[in-house]
Amino acid sequence: MRARATAGALGVALLAGLLTACGAGDGEAETVRFTFSKREAIPYMTKVVDDYNASQDDVRVELDTSGVDVVSASFVRGNPPDLMLANYNNEVARFVDRCTLSDLGDTRAASAIRTDLQPLMDQYGRCEGRTSALPYSVMAASVIYNKTIFAEHDLEVPRTWSELIKVADTLADEGVTPFYGTFKDDWTVAQGWFDYAVGGQVDTIDFFDRLAAEGSDVGPRSAASFEKDYTRPLEQMTQLAGYVNDDAPSRAYGDGNLAFAQGEAAMYLQGPWAFSEIAKTAPDLDLGTFPLPMTDDPADLKVRVNVDLAAIIPEGSQHQEAARDFLEHLYRPEVIEPYNESQLGYTPTTDAPPPSDPRLAGMTDYYDTGKVYQGASVLVPKTIPLTSYAQGIAFGEDVGTTMRTLDEDWARLAMRQ
Amino acid sequence: MSTLTTTPKGAARPKRGAPHHTRRVEPVYYLFLLPSLVLFTLAIPVPAIIGIFFSFTNSIGIGDWELVGLVNYVAAFSDPAIWQSYLFTFGFSLVTVLVVNVAAFLLAVGLTSRIRLKVSLRAVFVIPMVVSGIIIAYVFNFLFSNSLPAAGTSLGIPFLSTSLLANPDLAWVAIVAVTAWQAVPGALLIYIAGLLAIPGDVYEAAEIDGASRAQRLTRITLPLMAGYVVINVILGFKNFLNAYDIIVGLTNGGPGTSTRSVAMTIITGFNSGDYAYQMANATIFFVVAVLIAFLQLSVTRGRNTL
Numbered sequence: 246m247r248a249r250a251t252a253g254a255l256g257v258a259l260l261a262g263l264l265t266a267c268g269a270g271d272g273e274a275e276t277v278r279f280t281f282s283k284r285e286a287i288p289y290m291t292k293v294v295d296d297y298n299a300s301q302d303d304v305r306v307e308l309d310t311s312g313v314d315v316v317s318a319s320f321v322r323g324n325p326p327d328l329m330l331a332n333y334n335n336e337v338a339r340f341v342d343r344c345t346l347s348d349l350g351d352t353r354a355a356s357a358i359r360t361d362l363q364p365l366m367d368q369y370g371r372c373e374g375r376t377s378a379l380p381y382s383v384m385a386a387s388v389i390y391n392k393t394i395f396a397e398h399d400l401e402v403p404r405t406w407s408e409l410i411k412v413a414d415t416l417a418d419e420g421v422t423p424f425y426g427t428f429k430d431d432w433t434v435a436q437g438w439f440d441y442a443v444g445g446q447v448d449t450i451d452f453f454d455r456l457a458a459e460g461s462d463v464g465p466r467s468a469a470s471f472e473k474d475y476t477r478p479l480e481q482m483t484q485l486a487g488y489v490n491d492d493a494p495s496r497a498y499g500d501g502n503l504a505f506a507q508g509e510a511a512m513y514l515q516g517p518w519a520f521s522e523i524a525k526t527a528p529d530l531d532l533g534t535f536p537l538p539m540t541d542d543p544a545d546l547k548v549r550v551n552v553d554l555a556a557i558i559p560e561g562s563q564h565q566e567a568a569r570d571f572l573e574h575l576y577r578p579e580v581i582e583p584y585n586e587s588q589l590g591y592t593p594t595t596d597a598p599p600p601s602d603p604r605l606a607g608m609t610d611y612y613d614t615g616k617v618y619q620g621a622s623v624l625v626p627k628t629i630p631l632t633s634y635a636q637g638i639a640f641g642e643d644v645g646t647t648m649r650t651l652d653e654d655w656a657r658l659a660m661r662q
Numbered sequence: 663m664s665t666l667t668t669t670p671k672g673a674a675r676p677k678r679g680a681p682h683h684t685r686r687v688e689p690v691y692y693l694f695l696l697p698s699l700v701l702f703t704l705a706i707p708v709p710a711i712i713g714i715f716f717s718f719t720n721s722i723g724i725g726d727w728e729l730v731g732l733v734n735y736v737a738a739f740s741d742p743a744i745w746q747s748y749l750f751t752f753g754f755s756l757v758t759v760l761v762v763n764v765a766a767f768l769l770a771v772g773l774t775s776r777i778r779l780k781v782s783l784r785a786v787f788v789i790p791m792v793v794s795g796i797i798i799a800y801v802f803n804f805l806f807s808n809s810l811p812a813a814g815t816s817l818g819i820p821f822l823s824t825s826l827l828a829n830p831d832l833a834w835v836a837i838v839a840v841t842a843w844q845a846v847p848g849a850l851l852i853y854i855a856g857l858l859a860i861p862g863d864v865y866e867a868a869e870i871d872g873a874s875r876a877q878r879l880t881r882i883t884l885p886l887m888a889g890y891v892v893i894n895v896i897l898g899f900k901n902f903l904n905a906y907d908i909i910v911g912l913t914n915g916g917p918g919t920s921t922r923s924v925a926m927t928i929i930t931g932f933n934s935g936d937y938a939y940q941m942a943n944a945t946i947f948f949v950v951a952v953l954i955a956f957l958q959l960s961v962t963r964g965r966n967t968l
Contacts, residue, residue: 320724339935343725429807429828431916494828494917495807627934630743630919637918640830654743661730661737661939662720 325559333552338370350376354576382590386516425510426493427501431636437514440620442482445539734942755902770853791847799911856890
């Protein structure tokens with residue numbers, strides 16, 4: 246009993262100390278803890294924060310670059326950051342689903358966002374009546390191809406499945422590896438092969454809505470299932486996987502970047518993040534991008550996107566107004582547009598220009614007209630080892646069997662959640 | 663354990679506390695126990711009990727949760743991914759225990775016989791023990807993915823020319839090999855200690871009776887070493903059931919899901935918001951481990967003292 250009283254007193258004393266510490270700075274500026282951990286862009290964000298702090302005296306922003314795990318832990322402890330720019334995925338969506346993020350619907354930033362991106366945000370999770378997160382940077386990914394190799398063999402960018410197969414056959418006949426595969430890293434199979442194949446012919450928004458409606462009934466007799474909707478695209482994926490380098494099963498992401506930079510293959514199923522890695526070996530390599538055609542109708546062409554960064558303000562933050570002030574600053578065109586330009590991302594505001602990098606030019610039309618999808622592999626909760634299953638298929642596992650396993654996993658997850 | 667490792671056959675156990683005092687224990691001794699008792703309780707039983715409690719909820723690690731009874735357990739028992747991870751973990755542990763103990767025993771016999779460079783050789787064989795598992799795994803990962811296939815190709819051995827780690831049916835062999843490479847030294851040290859404790863006159867007597875080298879090994883060394891074998895098997899099996907770092911570094915559970923251990927399954931659940939479910943899995947694993955411990959103790963009771 247006495248011990249508890251002592252502990253209590255100690256806690257109160259500590260808290261009082263903290264409060265006075267906060268209060269001390271309160272006369273001049275309110276401190277906002279801003280979490281941002283995208284390593285490549287930390288120098289840019291540091292400068293944004295410094296400029297903002299110098300421009301006014303009411304709010305002082307502190308940049309916190311500790312990673313996602315630390316942030317999750319801070320939510321559990323009830324001491325979340327005041328503002329976050331973070332990769333938007335199922336892990337962040339947990340905070341959305343449980344309504345632990347404040348409504349950003351009334352901010353100027355929110356009204357500047359392209360409305361056709363909202364379904365992509367909602368795909369991960371929703372808190373009824375709230376705009377829990379705002380997209381800040383959208384990454385588009387598709388097939389990266391070596392323009393020099395294509396020119397040498399008189400090849401055009403394929404726009405249909407049969408054209409794609411023709412291109413691959415021509416390259417293979419002339420002794421060039423059509424695709425570089427890095428199957429040792431399972432995420433590369435899921436991100437590139439699996440997602441491009443599925444997204445190229447399945448409407449993922451509609452599919453996951455139908456799947457959610459089936460819930461724990463997903464299985465051989467349900468109207469929507471992985472087996473029913475994914476078997477065809479994945480059979481096509483295994484057909485394409487026949488055109489890879491012989492040692493694909495033992496090659497990892499780093500090996501792939503090096504080999505592709507050295508011109509060992511014509512096409513590479515990776516995202517724009519690979520450009521800077523490839524440029525380390527071959528800075529002047531002439532590269533382009535195109536969506537993977539999966540059907541014989543060019544109208545079906547789409548690029549895979551992900552919300553690389555989204556802005557959120559946790560409800561637990563004690564500095565809601567100050568955090569909003571800095572949020573508006575982050576969304577000013579002179580901040581958000583150069584950011585995306587430098588990171589090869591697309592700015593999600595309505596009037597922003599696309600990134601000028603010529604390597605992305607092949608995807609810009611699709612992004613501008615909203616012909617985009619989010620990867621199926623990131624929409625399935627991570628507790629289902631989809632990336633491992635995708636890797637298994639690339640290694641020759643039967644598509645039908647794997648999809649039935651996936652259906653069972655989905656049904657079990659729906660049952661217990 | 664010290665009594666196990668130092669009592670040779672037939673030696674009478676020292677009679678403990680010959681003049682038996684029934685005097686009350688000095689209370690200050692309890693005070694000495696207190697710090698470690700408090701730390702142990704806070705670090706192990708308390709989190710374990712909290713975790714077991716959450717296995718009956720639908721918590722995802724944050725936010726609200728409610729009690730859901732046995733739902734997580736029912737789901738876990740019908741989850742083929744979990745069954746597969748148990749199957750893999752037990753198969754892997756059994757094979758590895760066998761490989762490690764056979765290799766370590768033979769090495770120990772070699773390293774205690776009259777050979778040159780005995781001491782330096784022992785040092786060489788113990789080195790793997792001091793290197794961290796994840797580093798070993800990454801180094802071997804490179805060897806399996808690049809060096810071995812290159813060697814296989816140039817020697818014209820088709821079996822070696824593709825990476826062992828890329829073969830869903832054989833990737834476990836690579837994991838056993840690397841785990842054994844790291845675990846042999848620990849077992850080796852215990853076997854060397856055991857061999858050195860066997861008195862030389864037993865062998866002399868056997869030699870006079872005309873026992874051959876092989877007979878001396880199977881009729882004298884092996885029976886006298888039974889206690890050490892039991893220790894190594896129990897310790898090894900317990901360690902291999904927790905297999906994690908070497909698998910993460912070598913295959914990360916792949917290709918596909920063919921080498922996912924129980925520990926890996928539990929941790930992926932924590933990282934992906936499936937906290938309560940994998941807590942249930944962890945609880946099941948704990949119960950299984952306790953059962954195995956009792957089984958091992960009852961099977962070996964009476965035999966480990968020779």
